[in-house]
Amino acid sequence: MARLFGTDGVRGVANETLTPEMALALGRAAAHVLGPRGSFLVGRDTRLSGPMLEAALVAGLCSAGARAVRAGVVPTPAVAYLTRLVGASAGAVISASHNPIEDNGIKFFGADGRKLTDAVEEAIEAALQDTAPRPVGVEVGVPSELVDAEERYLRFLVRHAPRVPGLRVVVDCAYGAAYRVAPELWSLLGAEVVALHDEPDGARINVRCGSTHPEALRRAVRECRAHVGFAHDGDADRVIAVDERGEVVDGDLILTVCARHLRAQGQLEPPVVVVTVMTNLGVERVLRSEGIEVVRAPVGDRYVLERMEALGATLGGEQSGHVIFRHLSTTGDGLLTAVQLVSAMVHSGKPLSQLVGEVPRYPQVLRNVSVPGRSRDRVVDHPTVRQRVEDVERRVGGRGRVLIRPSGTEPVVRVMVEHEDAERAHQLAEELVACVRKAARESPGGP
Secondary structure (H helix, E strand, O other): OOOOEEEEEEEEEEEOOHHHHHHHHHHHHHHHHHHOOOEEEEOEEEEEEEEHHHHHHHHHHHHHHOOEEEEEEEOOOHHHHHHHHOOOEEEEOOOOOOOOOOEEEEEEEEEOEEEEEEEHHHHHHHHHHHHOOOOOHHHOOEEEEOOHHHHHHHHHHOOOOOOOOOOOEEEEEOOOOOHHHHHHHHHHHEEEEEEEEOOOOOOOOOOOOOOOHHHHHHHHHHHOOEEEEEOOOOOOOOOOEEEOOEEEHHHHHHHHHHHHEEEHHOOOOOEEEOOOOOOOOOHHHHHHHOOEEEEOOOOHHHHHHHHHHHOOOOOOOOOOEEEEEEOOOOOOOHHHHHHHHHHHHHHOOOOHHHHOOOOOOOEEEEEEEOOOOHHHHHOOOOOHHHHHHHHHHHHHHHEEEEEEEEEOOEEEEEEEEEEOOOOHHHHHHHHHHHHHHHHHHHOOOOO
């Protein structure tokens, strides 16, 4: 039986594969494993399916005797922070992050604000058989509201951010969970704020906007002559920046700037940064040349955090814009990352373009190959694919990297090729894409 939990909770097409019945069962199972008499802080993004799944999840939690505290529409990292702040037994977020609007997801945090381990997720899956007790009468759980959830989260962010009067900031809220809190944050810090896609329109969440589509942000930064721009995804646990020239600054570059800043402030001890297998080789080499060790982890911010904790590292993150400041937070936080990046700008006195302009990067080609209805793992492990990867790696030699991996959140296989020569990187990537497509057709269940 396939594992229900992926790299970031349970995801699927809302009301098709992720049904209210499943949400209810997950609520009961999670309460049974994480605290049947405890309290669960529940937040969500703006998707149209959010209220439906929230109602079902809350019903499941209360059916198992837990108390469900609804935080409303808030960023995922707000739930992680508030779970610890209010002393909840666990937190739950209903969101599919950067995925299309028809998708949704459910992910959980422990009482410590950290994403669950594989072992705990497996225990929840095992508890889905619905053998847990069903309390009655006064033992049934009761839902309530955390009416000041957003205000508490904002106070936390402001404590760790510089005042920036005169700074002009453009923020793309992706019609998602940051639609209100992101503009308010920059306003509280004294910035002049231009907000894009800042309506709670769950029918347009992530559609041609946000961290996966920064084109509108780039235009707005140039037109408004802003100092910096930030694009969040649907649940605001990631951020992509744009410098004053309108150029994209991805998670790799954000990590590099923040690593240098923290080291200058004496806060990067030990001098190590945890990244993923997707991080650009050029970034790794420049950080190592400056005496900062780079350690790679699997894709997924919880895996990054696990490696950070094992090493005692302060900073880690992903190319996609999930960045973790372990001395401040337990998960990727797009708003916290944005204010930390601006802090680096303020302390250095340099524009963002200058801070990132010194970082050499290898040309990197990323391609997603759709593998609907088939096992992505089986395609990646196909003998033809493995043989072709080995062949391309030999041809690349020490001048780049090759990576093929199944997505943990979407029905695709991700192909990545880095090479000193951009044309060569594209050529090799196309070879691998063709090979993956052929293997998908040949795999059981293929067309």
